[in-house]
Amino acid sequence: MANRTLEEVSKYVEWQSQNKCKVVSAKPEHEFNDLGVEVRVWNVKTDTEGAWWVVEGDSVPMNLYPQEAYYFSADEVYSFHMGLMDRMNASSEYKPEEFIEAITLGCDIAPQLFRKLKIIASSIDTAVEIEDFQAIGVQCREILIELGNSVYFEEMASDKEQPQASNFKKKAELFLQFCLDGSDNGDYRSIIKKVTEATWDYACKITHSSNSTFYEASTCVTLCTSLVGIYENIRQKVSDPIAQCKCRVCKSKKLKIINDDLGEDGYVKKLILKCEECGENTEIVFEEVVPPLE
Template sequence: MLKATQDEIEEIREYFEWQAPDLEVTFMQKVYSEAVLNTRHNVWDIHTDKDRWWVITGGTNLYSQEQFPNMDLALTFHIGLMLRIPRTEEQQEDDIRILPFGPVFEKMEEASTAVTQAHRLSDYQAVGVRCREALLELIGVAQDAAMWKTEAPPQRANFRAWIEIICNDLLPSDTNKERRGVIKGALESAWTFSNWLTHSKSATWIDADMASSLMQHAIGMATSLIVRELRGVPEECPKCRSPHLEPQQGENTAAPGVLWERPHCADCGWTGRAVPIIDFEDGRPIISREGEDSDEHSIMTVPLRTILKPGDPQIKPLRQTETGPPEAIVYFAYGSNMSTARLRERMPSCKALGTASLPGHSLRFHKRSVDGSGKCNAFASGDDDSVIGVLFGFDPTERAALDKAEGVGNGYEHAMVTVINDKGRRRKVLTYIATPGYIDDSLKPYGWYKDLVLAGAMEHSLPAEYIDVHILSVEATEDPDKTRDKKQRAILGNSRR
């Protein structure tokens, strides 16, 4: 199994759940990675409650392991498919934007990929080497792309000398002192830290990730500045002083086969000096096509879920393999279970993973409880409302205990819903929804229950406006059972310690 960042895991999970909403992921791991023509393809083995899938990045797609029992077969098919899919006009324009900095971005990608696969000291040091290579590639490309003001050019690989020259040339005079300092500082920090990482005997994965982040940040700022200079783009329109300048591209009849670009003011129509940015003859595609388009050899533009035709023999499925422990269940709590102390009594392994919202639902205290009061429900309102709650991960062996505590079959039913977490990612998670026969809008919650909901909301810093409108404004009633009231408020006291 290859090392993967949490962001990678969430991105792949989000993609799979979007493409296969009827399946529940039970286990996932990154098993292989390969770069082809500067494109990185990571292969993920996804286990669900029904079957298994490959998810392959670099034009992310998913493939059933029933149809592709061999990983190499799936990867080969995927790479071939991605090479044949026509590049969109937008993608081609993006390629043009970074010319001639393509090699720099390739090395940045190599460093970033190396971070995800690093798991020992030598790997961390290798990340430092790749970051240094990307930074050196930057100044090398910059030297070839423009003539810089210097009496005696330093050696080509003298990084510090060249960033001094480039920054002073791009941002001259005292008026640019702070801007110049930011660019120099970012490049210097990235260079110094990458060199340290290359030789460090105590480096960690965090150091490797930091080196990659510093390098990407520094190169991003420097490249943007250099490209603007190469394109001759002023900070504002010299005619009307508008900052709304955009690139305008076209061909010159006097020089056919060459793409030119010039800045264009969206407000007054001013255009700047045109510069050549790509020679079409040098930009031939890797794969060329001949013949007319035909549905008989169409290229798939949707994820592949099945390729068997009626009458085809079934492909032998993969042998069952050891998958390791099942993934923790992720649960969306929106009522009293938002209180970690209360939930931990039911599921000792629970761990808060952040907040999330459930669109198209509203929080109601109208689920009839066995004690006669109203409990929370994420009611499917279908409008612009959202229920905000807390995501918890817990050991799957505790699922039965939670079902029992929630009263599954007696007012609540478990449901898999898609929420949006605090990072903006979609996630399919477990929650509990009131069954229609147990909904009574005349009910009120007991005071201790409302306070538990409020305590959980405050504990996890839910938005103040949401708390005011959906929790504090709800009218509660006193629990006639004083023993129960005291017991529940004891939990409330524990949550505040």
């Protein structure tokens, strides 16, 4: 199939729009041929639904991806799209667990979240009808609500009003403010907040859309799985006493614990770290208690 025209790309985006947006501009951003297939990535702007990437090409199904949600460059959206196409063409020995571990880089995930992620990762492989894709959107929203309940606890609100049980975006915001406080984490916190809101909004869009296809639903599953991995990484970072440490001499982060000092309450008060690069020992004293090391 030859590359699509500007008119075809514009009609596709407007057809996929839930709110009947209009394309105000569309231009080819980059062309790829490194896998023996000619693929073009379009940069499309709309009047009411923001900016989108549209990927199409020779023997490659056309699909669109929101620029504001997750895909920051033409290279990245091309890589994701081709990976998705490759998975669609893979053998029937698809294992949801491996898909989740690949997306989240194998981070530890709360059991109740991992179980639900496996369900939607399995569902996307058999989804055919519009109702199947809408159901996946519903399940993604439920996973995000469960994620909010998993990472949030009441102390994070301080003296503010407690969010409602199903208010995922507010719980996520309070979690980020609590765990990524300070100006050093400002950019990190801002980016994750944008991805969080976009993932929730995208899941809601899939839930109510009558035009969704496998590609939009699969994007929703991938975004949802990625977000769970992001939040689990933040939670694990906060509970890791040496995540921010580095050698005081050579500044290497290749450190291993050679001794720890536990208080009477069983919490870590002090650590001795050895640098695997220069051999220097570094002593870390904690002003706040740290849970016992496993």
